Amino acid sequence: MEISIARMFWLGILVLMSGSILYATTGSRIQADTLNLTPQVGSHNAQQKKELVNYGARALIQWKKLNLNDGRFSYHRVATIQAAPWRFVEFGWWKNSLGLCSGTNTCAYIVYNAGGLDYSIAIPMTRADHTYAFQYNPNDGEYYFYLDDAYVWHQDANFLSGTRVAAGGEVGLGVEQMKDVHISNLLYIKNNAGVFSYQDWNGYVDYQQDAPYSNTDGGPNDFFDHGP
Amino acid sequence: MKVQLTAKSNQNQKLVLALFALAVVALLALGWTQMNATASEPAALDEATLTAKSISFAQKAGLKGMPKAQKSVKMTLGEWAKLGKGGLGTDAGKFGLTPTLPVFVMVMRGEVVPTAPIELPPDQPEPKYIAIVMVLNANTGAPITWGYADQGDKLPFDVP
Numbered sequence: 593m594e595i596s597i598a599r600m601f602w603l604g605i606l607v608l609m610s611g612s613i614l615y616a617t618t619g620s621r622i623q624a625d626t627l628n629l630t631p632q633v634g635s636h637n638a639q640q641k642k643e644l645v646n647y648g649a650r651a652l653i654q655w656k657k658l659n660l661n662d663g664r665f666s667y668h669r670v671a672t673i674q675a676a677p678w679r680f681v682e683f684g685w686w687k688n689s690l691g692l693c694s695g696t697n698t699c700a701y702i703v704y705n706a707g708g709l710d711y712s713i714a715i716p717m718t719r720a721d722h723t724y725a726f727q728y729n730p731n732d733g734e735y736y737f738y739l740d741d742a743y744v745w746h747q748d749a750n751f752l753s754g755t756r757v758a759a760g761g762e763v764g765l766g767v768e769q770m771k772d773v774h775i776s777n778l779l780y781i782k783n784n785a786g787v788f789s790y791q792d793w794n795g796y797v798d799y800q801q802d803a804p805y806s807n808t809d810g811g812p813n814d815f816f817d818h819g820p
Numbered sequence: 821m822k823v824q825l826t827a828k829s830n831q832n833q834k835l836v837l838a839l840f841a842l843a844v845v846a847l848l849a850l851g852w853t854q855m856n857a858t859a860s861e862p863a864a865l866d867e868a869t870l871t872a873k874s875i876s877f878a879q880k881a882g883l884k885g886m887p888k889a890q891k892s893v894k895m896t897l898g899e900w901a902k903l904g905k906g907g908l909g910t911d912a913g914k915f916g917l918t919p920t921l922p923v924f925v926m927v928m929r930g931e932v933v934p935t936a937p938i939e940l941p942p943d944q945p946e947p948k949y950i951a952i953v954m955v956l957n958a959n960t961g962a963p964i965t966w967g968y969a970d971q972g973d974k975l976p977f978d979v980p
Contacts, residue, residue: 635937667937680939690880692936694916694962703939708974709953709967710938711904715915736909743909744917745901762937800942 638770638807638817639760641799646672646754647788648727648735648781653685655698655721658771660689664764667701668773668817670724672735672754672780679751680705681735683724685773686714688764700724700739706750715744727781727788728752753783758799760807761817769819770805776814864922864958867892873961874926874954881966882935883952887928891979897921897964900955903976922958927951927979934968951975 651670658666669684686693686701693699693714700715700722717739725738733752737745757780761770778793794812801807805819865873871892878887898919901907908919932949940946947970955965969975 664935665937669937671939673939675941678941682939686937688936690935692877692881692963692966694957694964695960700915701937703937705939706905709969710934711953711965711967712936712938713965714963715912715917717915734906738909739915742911742914744912744915745909746907748905750905764935764937 635762635764636766636802636805636819637760637762637800638802638805638819639758639762639799640796640807640815641756641758642780642793642796643756644780645783646757646780647752647783648672648725649757649759650723650725650777650779650781650790651684651759651775652721652723652777654774654776655685655719656771656773658687658769658773660687661767661769662689663766663768664689665762666764666768666770666773667762668760668770668775669701669703669762670759670775670778671757672726673756673758674751674753675755677707678705679707679749680754681726681737681747681749682758683726683737683739685722685724700744702737702745702747704735704747704749706748713745715739723777725779730786730788757793759796760799760815761805761819763805763819766802766804770817772808772816772818774810774814774816776810778813864894865924865961867924870924870956870958870961871926874924874956875928877956877963877966878926878928878952878954880935881952881954882932882949882968883928884931884933887930889929889979890926891977892924892926893977894922894924894958897923897955900925900965917964923964924956924958925953925976926956927953927975927977929979932968936966938968947971951979 649670649672653668665688667686669682671682673680681704683702687698694716700717702713723740726735729736734746734748759775779790781788782791792813808816808818900923929951932952949968949970951969953967956963
């Protein structure tokens with residue numbers, strides 16, 4: 593009987609190990625499944641926009657197991673932009689092969705330009721769907737960044753309100769997947785006589801579209817970053 | 821006797837199941853611990869290591885070759901954020917970012933072609949970047965923030 597106990601115990605371990613090996617080999621097959629695309633210089637975008645005065649934005653960005661195909665990154669974000677002089681703040685989900693996400697491949701990613709350097713901030717986080725938001729604070733003139741409901745950063749971006757909200761995907765070399773990452777619950781912040789409130793985007797138009805990437809419609813407040 | 825054997829057999833089966841469940845739980849717990857490990861803060865890396873890591877990450881972010889000139893400063897993440905007219909939010913600690921975290925800031929002059937995402941005005945040529953700033957966690961060497969400077973941009977501190 594003791595032999596049976598040992599056998600069953602090791603059988604259990606064997607099942608677990610087999611499962612792990614199966615998982616690992618399946619993952620390898622996915623990684624090896626490359627696309628026949630030629631890397632190109634410069635990034636490729638698939639973005640939508642809405643031209644209006646705004647004081648911040650918010651979106652739910654849903655995580656996907658996408659393949660970088662030996663490229664650099666796949667980035668999905670929402671942005672507030674002042675067209676002239678050029679200023680912006682943006683926040684989103686970034687997967688990269690550059691080792692720049694504090695030791696992991698994916699992170700929440702803040703990028704801004706306050707009239708000087710283009711700065712980026714990588715925030716380690718879990719693999720999951722997250723809400724990315726930022727809002728102008730009239731009390732100190734800075735933008736406050738929220739990952740879900742967690743207040744993670746504030747930044748003087750040297751502008752008050754944006755003239756455009758934008759959202760969408762960007763890849764580094766044109767070989768990386770966007771894989772229909774879903775950007776939804778799109779909101780912007782409106783200032784009505786000092787009262788700041790979130791408003792639905794309620795529609796958008798093409799902004800930057802670099803083939804083979806594009807956006808596919810979801811609804812008035814959501815769309816997909818489409819790419820091979 | 822037969823009844824006793826059956827009872828013993830049932831007891832053994834339960835023991836096997838318990839051991840198996842224990843093994844599964846132990847493996848899951850080990851995995852969970854590894855995934856959520858928050859090791860105590862290690863001592864800050866030495867300057868040579870941080871310099872080498874900064875250059876390596878800068879190259880991954882777009883620095884071509886070695887920097888033509890460089891300067892590094894040690895400070896806290898809170899001090900760095902304040903220098904850039906920003907700051908950490910009250911929940912940043914949940915993500916491992918605290919105002920007292922020691923950071924290694926290195927500014928490098930050289931040819932830079934960004935490989936990380938940046939937002940540029942549509943239909944305009946990409947600026948010529950002449951320097952890159954890397955800010956590393958001085959304890960782990962992991963990058964936290966970085967910046968691309970073009971010709972008109974004022975660097976956070978002077979570099980020869």
